[in-house]
Amino acid sequence: MTDSTQEIQKIQLSGFAQGTTWHITYYAQDSIVKKKQVDSILFQIDSSLSIYKPFSLISRFNASKNGITVDDHLAAVVKKSIEAWKQSGGVFDVTIQPLVAAWGFSAKHVKKYPDSAKVRSLLQCIGTDKIKIEGHRLIKTKPCITIDVDGIAQGYSVDVIADFLEQNSITDYIVEIGGELRIKGRKKPGNEKMKIGIEAPGDYVFESPVIQKIITVDEGAVTTSGSYRKFHENNGKKFSHIIDPQTGYPTQNDLVSVTVYAHDAITADAYDNVLMAMGLQKALAFAEQRNDLAAYFIYKTPNGSIADTASSRFYRLLGRGERGRGK
Template sequence: MAWYISPLVFLFLIFRSYNGSNDFLKIQMSGSAQGTTWHITYYAKDSIVRKIQVDSILTRIDSSLSIYKPFSLISRFNASKKGIAIDEHFAAVVSKSIEAWQQSEGLFDITVQPLVQAWGFSAKPVKKYPDSAKVHALLQCIGTDKIKLEGNRLIKTKSCITIDVDGIAQGYSVDVVADFLEQQHITDYIVEIGGEIRVKGRKKPGGEKMSIGIEAPGDYGFEAPVIQKIITINEGAVTTSGNYRKFHESNGEKFSHTIDTRTGYPTRNNLISVTVFAKDAITADAYDNVLMTMGLEKALIFTEQREDLAAYFIYKTPGGAIADTASSRFYGLFVRGEEKGEK
């Protein structure tokens, strides 16, 4: 499977090593899944959770939500005319997607797949980008209001509806793995899949908060980072959406993989990336896409109006420089001395 994430912000984990014996072991494991890598660190008195268990969880999610597997449930739904019976993973992601669609006034929309394919951001490259007539035609098959959950069935009201949950499924996967750790009575951990992170508890034996670094490259095509921040959290999730690595270029102009389903065209605004903090990764993952589509000014207003979200933004100024800012609640996460951003 290839769930491509597009962080022009790279999230990396920061752990301070320690010496001396104690009752807790620091257990680390990693692997590959969903077209990316995953890493887990947890503290326990024994290796309660093993890599084979995590791989099994991610494989089951893949079989439900991967559009790159022809026999997955989502592929079967997309090929159907009216809908199919779905499992608990599919239902959870669709339910959250409908909620995000409603609360974002349609900016988050999993029925975007026809547009994603048309603009060349799916597995198949395109030779020609769609013209206005093609975009208008595709918009007739777009809209979360054209799907509905009825018990264990996902129904489409138009046969041309197809969905793509890449903008939320990786966050959901992080939550499923984190919830599994908690079911095994692990209370201090950090789970990361493709840069999407969920944290709970503290490091052992010192009791320090978990640290997460946010690094931004200087500009499209440049390697040197120009902004670096560190945040610390006791519990919650951090995800990033951005346009640095996943964009196309036509006639010398770059355009984003983030599609505005209201217009059918790639998003054009001053945002380079958005990093979101929320109580769980599925929420953070959904709204980092929403905020990217809004643009900086509207995204800041939207975030400040919600107590369940905090966000950090990297953007281009009118003069072409790269700057950063954050919502008021996100500033509280910064390590001392890194609170100031440009506004």
């Protein structure tokens, strides 16, 4: 039995998974959760969700004609993806994988980008309405359907680790994987609220002033999607890793990055991509309509300068009632 008089310690763990780093800070009387346990969980998730592993369940599904039996990880992510597809009007679409691969944002590099005929051909294999979960089976209606859950898997992974901490009676923590994070509780022993900093994208640090916000919350998740993070350049023109499932082409709009706050990281991770794809005005209206999201936007103005704005719920997280320069 743990000595109730024992002091609360700050425990920090870190490692490498999913092509990025992860960090966990939690407060407890002892190191209840170990690094090897976290590594084991993340390996299990990768064995289900990673398109970069040929033995993973998602790779097996993509290679199948009709579908496969899936585990709880892939089932949970697909169910959330179907929900996000419906609620976003088709903007979020995990069946976009053939187009993501064609534009060189998947496991293999490409030597040339698809022409309009190729894009039209690939669009025949796109649509979340062409997949469904029945019991423990993930079914596709066309053999050419393949999925890519990279836009949601990291947030899901954060949630799984956070849930594991809570199952071990840890109630004060920060879990971060590749910049996506979920927090709960307060810092010990001072009982201060957790603070999350949001900085300007690296490509725009020359702008003055550099945009930076700090939000203070007791519980929730924060994720960010940005055109500055993953992009290709062709003939001097940058194009985003976010592909429009309606047109088959990379999105082109005024947004530089979107940061989303939600109750859990899988929700925040899905909708930061949705909002990035929509462009500022549609994204702001979408965020305002939902009481489960708060969003912060960094965007490029018509004259080329960088500005920021946010949904009303996000301004309340800032706690100062401030308004962005873009409003």
